[in-house]
Amino acid sequence: MSDVGTAANAARSGSSAARQRWAPWNDPNEKPHVQIVGVTKRFGDFVAVDNVSLDIYKREFFSLLGPSGCGKTTLLRMLAGFETPSEGKILLEGEDMSGVPPYQRPVNMMFQSYALFPHMNVEKNIAFGLKQDGVPKEEIDRRVAEVIEMVQLGSFARRKPHQLSGGQRQRVALARSLVKKPKMLLLDEPLGALDKNLRTQTQFELMNIQEETGITFVIVTHDQEEAMTVSSRIAVMDHGRIAQVSTPGELYEFPNSRYVADFIGEVNILEGRVSGREGDHMLVQSADAGCVIETGPSGDEPEGRQVWVALRPEKMMISKEAPPPGTRNCIAGEVWDIGYLGNLSIYHVKLDSGKMATVTQANMARLIERPITWEERVYLTWTPNAAVVLQS
Amino acid sequence: MATPPHSDPADKVALVSGDTANAGALAGLHARLMLFPPYRLTGDVLKRLGFSGRSAVIAIPYVWLLAFFLTPFLIVLKISFAETVVAIPPYTALITFAENGWIAFHATLDNYTFLFDDPLYINSYLSSLKIASIATLITLSVGYPIAYGMVRSPRRWRFALLMLVILPFWTSFLIRVYAWIGILKKEGLLNLALINLGVISEPLTILNTDTAVYIGIVYSYLPFMVLPLYANLEKMDLNLLEAAADLGCRPIKAFWVITIPLSLSGIIAGCFLVFIPAVGEFVIPDLLGGSETLMIGKTLWSEFFYNRDWPLSSAVAVLLLLVLVIPIVLFQRIQERNARAEA
Secondary structure, three states: OHHHHHHHHHHHOOOHHHHHHOOHHHOOOOOOOEEEEEEEEEEOOEEEEEEEEEEEOOOOEEEEEOOOOOOHHHHHHHHHOOOOOOEEEEEEOOEEOOOOOHHHOOEEEEOOOOOOOOOOOHHHHHHHHHHHOOOOHHHHHHHHHHHHHHOOOHHHOOOOHHHOOHHHHHHHHHHHHHOOOOOEEEEEOOOOOOOHHHHHHHHHHHHHHHHHHOOEEEEEEOOHHHHHHHOOEEEEEEOOEEEEEEOHHHHHHOOOOHHHHHHOOOOEEEEEEEEEEEOOEEEEEEOOOOEEEEEEEOOOOOOOOEEEEEEOHHHOEEEOOOOOOOOOOEEEEEEEEEEEOOOEEEEEEEEOOOOEEEEEEEOOOOOOOOOOOOOOEEEEEOOHHHOEEEOO | OOOOOOOOHHHHHHHHHOOOHHHHHHHHHHHHHHOOHHHHHHHHHHHHOOOOHHHHHHHHHHHHHHHHHHHHHHHHHHHHOOOEOOOOOOEOOOEEEOOOOOEEEOOOOHHHHHHHHOHHHHHHHHHHHHHHHHHHHHHHHHHHHHHHHHHHOOHHHHHHHHHHHHHHHHOOHHHHHHHHHHHHOOOOHHHHHHHHOOOOOOOOOOOOOHHHHHHHHHHHHHHHHHHHHHHHHHOOOOHHHHHHHHOOOOHHHHHHHHHHHHOHHHHHHHHHHHHHHHHOOOHHHHHHOOOOOOOHHHHHHHHHHHOOOHHHHHHHHHHHHHHHHHHHHHHHHHHHHHHHHHO
């Protein structure tokens, strides 16, 4: 991986702060590595991918996130060339990929089922792609040895796929798709078949390998935690459309719709109508909450318009003390259920409006007996900045 | 026996009745049956002889093979060491009891040496192996695309296609071979069609040639090739072909380096299923072949029915079995060794 490796090292030599700010999608001079332009894919009457446009930049770790059937795998298969778009086009480094068959695309894919060739051992599986390109034998041997070392499979090189564990197979599949140094690596639920511990560990390994090789990764997943961990940016998909494309942080803190807010992490959504403004802050009268909600700085909305306020459970405070009457951003209810996770406690509170709300609280003090218990009357409060206004 | 002689069987019933309804009821029934002396005795005797329910299940195929394969084979083997006589049965006994109480053992290898003396037999064997090999290869090259096409066809068609392969089996084999006479003869359907289409002006002589034998074998044994290949190809993960394409392999090459190697076990099974019966085939060469079509099945038939030489025809049959079994056993040995070397 010598040449790509040096490029990656150069990229890494910057301070971590510089890496934090690495955001080519905000730089108007940066050229996208992959451009998906108005792509639609229909299977008969069913629209799997609906007019999707996306720009993916070099060295990004880009996630397509969504529930099953949202079209994310179809989109990935179009990038690989296994499906042709019904409409729109895909450009790789400015070059139109339509009509280029999979075996001629400088793109490799890691399959969800791994699709390892069962009749070939690990080495031969990995060498397969290089052999197709007519790479000289010595170079094949050298490059195969390199990736085998990178994925730590040295002692298994001569085993056949059925003699490997799930985790080892996953590494072989990764090595096989990396060895050709593709311009873009597509990963279809790469960790889906691993157990939870191995999955967490492998997520970090994937990130390291991506940084080392500098290859653009596009990953399909339905696991929001996985997408949050590994991605530079995430595209949340819903019924073939892109709901939002953002960095993990923005996606969590500034979702643009109830769908995204609900898909990424836990959220309480309170329905209401815009009732006024106070400087930067918008006021929302909510029947769900039974009070006026003061939100953080937000755009102008006509009075009376229906909006939804999203509140993350960890950004709310729970207390038995009743605040003074008329306090904004306060809802009252009864503790319905408590989930004790050790580091956190989850409270399910039945609001006076009948709606259920979820609040989490870090268990800072080492107490066996928690002060709040079942069926107690509690008050949930939050700062205006915690509330996000959603228009859809 | 499981229960000690003086224990009260009622205890046992009580013990097991607490189990889940089904298992409990079954065990209860068993315990009750144990009270019944003939049942208890039979079980006792069988157990003492080293039988259990499990070994009885395993024994069924062995008993079957013993009764319908090994015993007839031993009878044929016995006859092959005898001499022809004009009598019923038309061969000498292997063992005779002399009047003075001696047992005379009378066996000869003449039948086997005769097989090597007269080139007719060796030529029949070689010709059978040649015809069967070529026919197997043709069947494979016809059957593979059929099986492949069936696997790749839309799912809702597959059952119909499968039935099309199996359905001819429901007609008598003999009738189907006879039907080919009507197609292949000089004034048959094939010649008529070709002449009317203007492809040929003179009718082709196909019937009573080796070509007709090949056609007959390929047609008759095609399902034996298609079905194992279909079963094998259907299991193949199509992602593998996508993976090959993704790694830069063109579809035609992927067929040779992925699909063919992975369907090898189906190819071998299909070839065995066609080759083995084809070697000993009698009906097809007799009906479709010419007088000079030499196949061991035909030779055996004439030896048995025209010459009434049972011992010689038995020797022909035994040698045919060895010709087929020895290569198969060797082949399996090699495969097992390869499998072990990989593990």
